Amino acid sequence: MDPLLEFHLAQTRRQFFGQTGLRAGSIALVSMMGSRFANAAPTAVHQPLPGLPHFAPKAKRVIYLHMNGAPSQLDLWDYKPQLKPYYDKDLPDSVRNGQRITGMTSGQARFPIAPSIFKFQQHGQCGRFVSELLPHTAKIVDELAVIKSVHTSAINHDPACTFVMTGSEVPGKPSIGSWLAYGLGSESNDLPAFVVFTPSFPATGNAQALFTRMWSSGFLPTKYSGVALRGQGDPVLYVKNPPGVDAADRRTMLDGLNKLNQINYARAGDPEIQTRIAQYEMAFRMQTSVPELTDLSKESKATLEMYGEDVHRSGSFTHSAIMARRLIERGTRVVQILHRGWDQHGGLPKNIAAQVKDTDQACAALVMDLKQRGLLQDTLVIWGGEFGRTVYSQGTLTKDNYGRDHHPRNFTMWMAGGGVKGGIEHGETDDFSYNIVKDPIHINDLNATILHLMGIDHRKFSFKFQGLDQRLTGVEEHHPVKAVLA
Numbered sequence: 001m002d003p004l005l006e007f008h009l010a011q012t013r014r015q016f017f018g019q020t021g022l023r024a025g026s027i028a029l030v031s032m033m034g035s036r037f038a039n040a041a042p043t044a045v046h047q048p049l050p051g052l053p054h055f056a057p058k059a060k061r062v063i064y065l066h067m068n069g070a071p072s073q074l075d076l077w078d079y080k081p082q083l084k085p086y087y088d089k090d091l092p093d094s095v096r097n098g099q100r101i102t103g104m105t106s107g108q109a110r111f112p113i114a115p116s117i118f119k120f121q122q123h124g125q126c127g128r129f130v131s132e133l134l135p136h137t138a139k140i141v142d143e144l145a146v147i148k149s150v151h152t153s154a155i156n157h158d159p160a161c162t163f164v165m166t167g168s169e170v171p172g173k174p175s176i177g178s179w180l181a182y183g184l185g186s187e188s189n190d191l192p193a194f195v196v197f198t199p200s201f202p203a204t205g206n207a208q209a210l211f212t213r214m215w216s217s218g219f220l221p222t223k224y225s226g227v228a229l230r231g232q233g234d235p236v237l238y239v240k241n242p243p244g245v246d247a248a249d250r251r252t253m254l255d256g257l258n259k260l261n262q263i264n265y266a267r268a269g270d271p272e273i274q275t276r277i278a279q280y281e282m283a284f285r286m287q288t289s290v291p292e293l294t295d296l297s298k299e300s301k302a303t304l305e306m307y308g309e310d311v312h313r314s315g316s317f318t319h320s321a322i323m324a325r326r327l328i329e330r331g332t333r334v335v336q337i338l339h340r341g342w343d344q345h346g347g348l349p350k351n352i353a354a355q356v357k358d359t360d361q362a363c364a365a366l367v368m369d370l371k372q373r374g375l376l377q378d379t380l381v382i383w384g385g386e387f388g389r390t391v392y393s394q395g396t397l398t399k400d401n402y403g404r405d406h407h408p409r410n411f412t413m414w415m416a417g418g419g420v421k422g423g424i425e426h427g428e429t430d431d432f433s434y435n436i437v438k439d440p441i442h443i444n445d446l447n448a449t450i451l452h453l454m455g456i457d458h459r460k461f462s463f464k465f466q467g468l469d470q471r472l473t474g475v476e477e478h479h480p481v482k483a484v485l486a
Contacts (some may be wrong), residue, residue: 002193006043009082013099017082018354018358024312025425028402031422032151032379032397035100035453040142040436044185044189045188045189045278046181046185046186046187046188046333047185047190047192048118048185049059049174049182049183049208050185051446051457052183052184052456052461053183053184053454054371054455054457054460055323055457056176056455056463057378057419057453057455057456057485058235058378058419058453058455058485059335059379059380059417059418059453059454060333060378060379060418060420060454061328061332061335061378061379061380061418062176062180062333062334062336062379062380062381062382062450062454063107063324063325063334063336063337063366063379063380063381063382063417064176064177064329064334064335064337064382065213065335065337065339065359065363065381065382065383065384066161066164066337066338066339066384066385066386067166067278067339067342067355067359067384067385068157068161068208068338068339068340068341068342068346068385069157069207069208069340069341069342069343069386070157070160070342070343070385070386070387070389070406070411071204071342071352071355071384071385071386071389071390071408071411071412072116072197072344072352072388072389072404073148073388073411073412073433074115074388074389074391074404074409074413074433075116075118075133075348075349075352075389075416076130076131076133076220076352076356077129077130077131077148077412078145078148078410078412078433079120079129079131080115080116080391080431081120081431082431082441083113083115083431083432084115085306086113086115086432087113087114087115087368087399088112088113088397089112089113089114090110090111090112090113091113091335091391091432091434092359092432093433094429095434095435096111096179096434097435099157100104100443101201101390101405102155102156102405102406104345104394104405104406105390105392105394105405106176108394111390111392111393112392112393112397113391113392113393113432114391114392114393114397114402114404116131116348117399117400117413118131118349119125119131120132120133120134121138121271122424123138123139123141124138124139124140124141124142125142125423126141126142126422126424126425127426128141128144128146128234128348129476130310131242133352133353133356133360134356134360135360135420136312136360136361136363136364137268137360137363137364138366139364140367140368140416141423142422142423143367143371143376143416143417143422144414144415144416144422144423145414145416145421145422145423145424145425145426145484146410146412146414146424146425146426147412147413147414147415147416147427147441147481147484148410148425148426148427148428149410149426149427149428149436149438149439149440149441150384150410150412150427150441150442150443150446150465151408151409151410151411151431151436151441151442151443152164152328152386152387152408152410152411152442153438154169154344154386154387154408155265155387155406155408156228156406157208157343157386157406158208158209158211160386160387160406160408161208161211161214161386162211162213162214162344162441163386164385164386165212165213165214165449165463166218166472167443167444167472167473167474171211171213171361172213172219173218173219173222173470174216174217174218174219174224174463174472175213175214175215175216175217175218175226175336176192176334176447176450176472177196177215177226177333177334177336178216178217178220178224178225178226178460179224179451179472180194180333180334180454181194181219181333181334181450182217182221182223182224183269183456183461184333184455184456185333186332186333186453187331187333188288188289188330189195189285189328189329189331190285190288190289190330191252191285191286191289191290191293191330191331191332192226192227192266192286193208193224193332193333193334194214194215194224194225194226194227194332194335194336195226195229195274195327195332195337195452196226196227196228196229196337197225197228197229197231197320197323197324197333197335197336197337197338198228198231198338198340199231199316199317199319199320199337199338199339199356200231200316200405201317201341201355202339202351202354202355202357202358202360203238204341204343204347204350204351204352204354204388205340205341205342205343205351206260206341206342206344206345207341207343208343210338210340211213212225212228214336214338215228215336219330219437219463219465219466220313220463220471221271221275221461222260222275223271223274223278226334226336229290229314230315231314231319231320232279232315234312234419235290235293235477239330241287243405244356246455247287254279254327254442261273261276281418284484289330291364293323293326293327293330294314294323295321296311296312296364299322301390302323304322306359306365306369307322307361307362307364307365307369308365309319309361309365310358311362313383316358317339317358317359317362318375319363320362321337321362321363321365321366322362322365322366322369323335324366324381325366325369325370325373325375326373326484328379329373337359339355339359339383340355341355342385344389344397344403344404345394345403346394346403346406346446347401347403348389348402348403348404348482349400349401349402350401351380362406363383366381367381367416367417371417372418374418375417376417377417377418378417378418378419379415379417379418380415380417380419380420380450380453380454381416381417381420382413382414382415382450383413383415384411384413384414385411385455386413387406387407387408387411387414388406388407388408388409388410388412388433389405389406389407390404390405390406390407390413390434391404391406391407391432391433391434392404392405394445396462402404407434409434409435409436410427410429410433410434410435410436412426412429413446415449415484418453419453419485419486420453420484420485421462421483421484421485421486422486424483426439426481426483426484427439427440427441428440432482439483441481442478443472444472444476444478445478445479445481446477446480446481447472447473448473448480449480449481449484449485451472451473451480452480452485453480453485458471458472458473458478458480459473
């Protein structure tokens with residue numbers, strides 16, 4: 001039987017007339033005041049929650065660069081020159097200390113140490129040690145807060161990626177982008193508050209699946225889900241009018257459909273009907289805003305060259321990076337770029353070089369571009385994966401080749417802009433980059449920091465679901481990382 005029909009049949013006479021009278025009266029009032037509303041200033045499409053932000057924000061928007069598959073901190077950021085004499089020696093039991101490892105290396109007879117084959121040099125006024133793999137990012141280290149002591153409890157990709165993006169290993173929770181869109185809305189009436197890119201990656205990359213839960217709204221209303229812009233063909237499917245239908249026809253059709261949806265909402269009170277109305281309206285606006293967004297013809301030659309040769313290749317990481325800047329420039333609150341192929345269990349030296357070549361220049365260009373336009377000061381840029389990689393080799397170890405397994409105990413992320421103290425390094429690992437010895441940062445401490453920079457007290461930012469006040473940072477005690485705040 002239809003649940004809605006059952007609901008109506010179960011109502012008392014008093015409930016029926018009480019609800020119907022109020023709703024019918026509201027519809028009549030709107031009808032009588034229609035002309036007044038037509039002349040009023042347009043209401044913001046993505047409005048913030050009342051009372052948010054809790055305090056003056058340092059950042060107004062977020063660009064999250066997620067390197068899906070887990071980049072090796074040992075080969076990019078966590079410089080360990082003292083490891084060279086340990087080449088092919090077993091990892092000491094005192095370092096591992098019985099900690100769990102994955103099924104992919106648990107059967108190995110030994111755990112031979114694999115020092116990075118890549119050279120590190122100091123860069124910037126801060127003197128940050130950076131791998132030779134990152135020549136472009138090395139130029140912006142004075143803008144970065146490099147956090148070397150991030151840790152997670154998840155040891156496999158799917159739960160770890162879910163944890164990074166939602167603050168929980170349990171599926172069904174909202175992503176951080178959805179939380180921010182829900183709490184703060186956005187300044188654009190013509191583009192979504194939260195946009196996602198899933199760019200192409202080198203053929204040598206070992207691709208992990210990307211699940212929509214990484215940008216979904218979970219138990220929040222679905223209008224706060226990230227909108228994924230496609231890299232090939234139309235950025236948004238079916239947003240264009242079909243042949244023979246012009247904009248005026250589409251407007252007339254939407255007006256009629258919206259009236260029917262409003263009547264249905266008055267009957268059922270289902271908030272998802274309002275979401276449907278909002279999505280239809282946003283799609284109509286995007287018919288104009290998306291083509292303008294993706295048109296790079298007005299970008300300067302210097303800007304395009306700064307991003308690199310892939311900037312015109314739709315679907316590339318580089319193209320996604322410049323799109324991210326253009327989106328936040330137009331009022332979008334959160335942009336997320338998820339780049340795959342970083343899961344290097346074997347052949348790491350060759351494969352990580354290809355991954356970095358695909359992303360390094362664009363990451364640095366994005367930060368420099370934002371700074372040149374005066375946007376970096378209130379735009380928070382975040383780079384990182386879901387966990388780190390082991391110091392010991394998975395599989396055969398040679399002088400110029402090795403693989404690394406998953407390592408949740410510590411990994412490196414960086415943040416820039418939006419109230420972050422540039423040129424600093426926070427946290428410290430042991431001589432084997434296996435355990436944290438100073439200033440551990442849990443993933444939800446990082447999420448609390450992001451919310452803090454956006455003017456939100458994570459302890460006061462919740463949504464009632466299943467009888468609980470659900471939070472991005474969960475129920476355990478977490479705190480913003482004050483050491484990285486400017």
